[in-house]
Amino acid sequence: MNKQPIGFIDSGVGGLTVVIEALRQLPNENIIFLGDQARLPYGPRPASQVRAFTWQMVNFLLAKHIKMLVIACNTATAAALDDLRAKLSIPVVGVILPGSRAALRSTKNGHIGVIATEGTVKSDAYAKAIRSKDSRAKVTSMAQPKFVPVVESNEAHSAVAKKVVAEGLQPMKRLGIDTLVMGCTHYPLLRPLIQNVMGPNVTLIDSGAETVSEVSMLLDYFDLANTDNPNPLREYHTTGSASMFETIASDWMGQAIHADRVTISDLPTDVVTSLPTTVVVASKNAGKVREIAVMFDKLGVAVKSLADFPELPSVQETGATFEENARLKADGYAQALELPVLADDSGLQVDALDGMPGVFSARYAGKGHNDAANNAKLISELSEVPADQRHAHFVSVLALARPGKPDEDLVVRGQVDGMIVGIPQGDNGFGYDPYFYLPAFGKTMAQMTPDEKNQVSHRGDALRKLEARWDGWFKG
Numbered sequence: 001m002n003k004q005p006i007g008f009i010d011s012g013v014g015g016l017t018v019v020i021e022a023l024r025q026l027p028n029e030n031i032i033f034l035g036d037q038a039r040l041p042y043g044p045r046p047a048s049q050v051r052a053f054t055w056q057m058v059n060f061l062l063a064k065h066i067k068m069l070v071i072a073c074n075t076a077t078a079a080a081l082d083d084l085r086a087k088l089s090i091p092v093v094g095v096i097l098p099g100s101r102a103a104l105r106s107t108k109n110g111h112i113g114v115i116a117t118e119g120t121v122k123s124d125a126y127a128k129a130i131r132s133k134d135s136r137a138k139v140t141s142m143a144q145p146k147f148v149p150v151v152e153s154n155e156a157h158s159a160v161a162k163k164v165v166a167e168g169l170q171p172m173k174r175l176g177i178d179t180l181v182m183g184c185t186h187y188p189l190l191r192p193l194i195q196n197v198m199g200p201n202v203t204l205i206d207s208g209a210e211t212v213s214e215v216s217m218l219l220d221y222f223d224l225a226n227t228d229n230p231n232p233l234r235e236y237h238t239t240g241s242a243s244m245f246e247t248i249a250s251d252w253m254g255q256a257i258h259a260d261r262v263t264i265s266d267l268p269t270d271v272v273t274s275l276p277t278t279v280v281v282a283s284k285n286a287g288k289v290r291e292i293a294v295m296f297d298k299l300g301v302a303v304k305s306l307a308d309f310p311e312l313p314s315v316q317e318t319g320a321t322f323e324e325n326a327r328l329k330a331d332g333y334a335q336a337l338e339l340p341v342l343a344d345d346s347g348l349q350v351d352a353l354d355g356m357p358g359v360f361s362a363r364y365a366g367k368g369h370n371d372a373a374n375n376a377k378l379i380s381e382l383s384e385v386p387a388d389q390r391h392a393h394f395v396s397v398l399a400l401a402r403p404g405k406p407d408e409d410l411v412v413r414g415q416v417d418g419m420i421v422g423i424p425q426g427d428n429g430f431g432y433d434p435y436f437y438l439p440a441f442g443k444t445m446a447q448m449t450p451d452e453k454n455q456v457s458h459r460g461d462a463l464r465k466l467e468a469r470w471d472g473w474f475k476g
């Protein structure tokens, strides 16, 4: 389960037709919408400019830690979907492909009409998407530059709208299409008028509604759905007039909608990093995974572990150093899972034992090793060493890896110093914790709460270093 919001963007209020559908199909999801009414319409603008505006809106939503992005705008989907998908690590859903699929499901005579903005028609995105699925389909696209302004001025029910729609669709009527894609999220607001002009034998496709079905499927696939949410978030932002937005939105949605104004100069122009929503912690050690998960929880990042991928073969820890082993594990599992992976290699170094057990900490007791056997061996090795000479260090090396790029791992190292005591104390933590005494705190690691341990431990130290650098690493 993932409680982060889903972000929706559009050039104006039209994208709300997608939000309305999302509220219906996905009532438990937290939702944030941003409409760029100040720069509307997008349709006539060059694709490069639409792409730049879209990135600004996306950055605004990324700063709000969205788990998925829905481009509820056909023009922006045509101009920016590929770029967004390439650069973001969250799933990005556009409206064109779902609409194209639905049109192919609906058509019987194989002739599909598309009405959209100039930008979408120019990109030929629908025809390309439809023909990539069925090369025999005939697609005729027409721009309807007057439809968006009618909807944005809340005139959808007026006589003006009736006239604009009737005139705009005349050429479409004579073609013999049996399916018409409303390739702009504003158009479903004109649906009764469009249906009336086209006649009862033409099926209208609402790309936005189809898109929400795809969102729902992806939430399940990526395990991102919010299943329990008694008080879901609904946040509406516009770059235009908040009161205009509220009037139209309240009218469409049949309830009072509150909107916040975002000025364009507040929209970030530089790319805000996109933290992945899920990181796989490549460890079989439940104690470690717990400690790492607490830290990521605070950042709104969900953690999976190797326990979630039981069929995965183990990576062997054949390195001579913590760093080598951490990299081996991170690279190996990132490759196998094709996901960003974080690995920890850690252990205990005892001065009086020349740094042993070190990288051998987990298998110190040899065959059939476990925490109890390892601790027993440690204590027996130290039986001749006086209490005040049992200086020891916990070390944790974390490696963060991206699939296919083992040379670019982000590697950090954390350490904490203490003493090994002869009598174990405390039940918290794991591994050597009951024997690792911190003089400054007057207790062993196992006597600390999880929070206290994270504040002083080698792993907490390493995680804080990771947190300081991973923004840049994910950007780079």
Ligand SMILES: O=c1nc[nH]c2c1ncn2[C@H]1C[C@H](O)[C@@H](COP(=O)(O)OP(=O)(O)OP(=O)(O)O)O1
Pocket (backbone or CB within 6 Å): 282, 283, 284, 285, 288, 317, 344, 345, 346, 347, 348, 361, 362, 363, 374, 394, 429, 430, 431, 432, 433, 445, 457, 459
């Ligand atoms: O905070 C700690 N408190 C107590 N003991 C600790 C800690 N941190 C590491 N240790 C010990 C446990 C294990 O004996 C060895 C790690 O070995 P290491 O190979 O990195 O981990 P592991 O085999 O338990 O799990 P995995 O490799 O699947 O991540 O050092």
Ligand SMILES: [Mg+2]
Pocket (backbone or CB within 6 Å): 317, 362
């Ligand atoms: Mg291990």
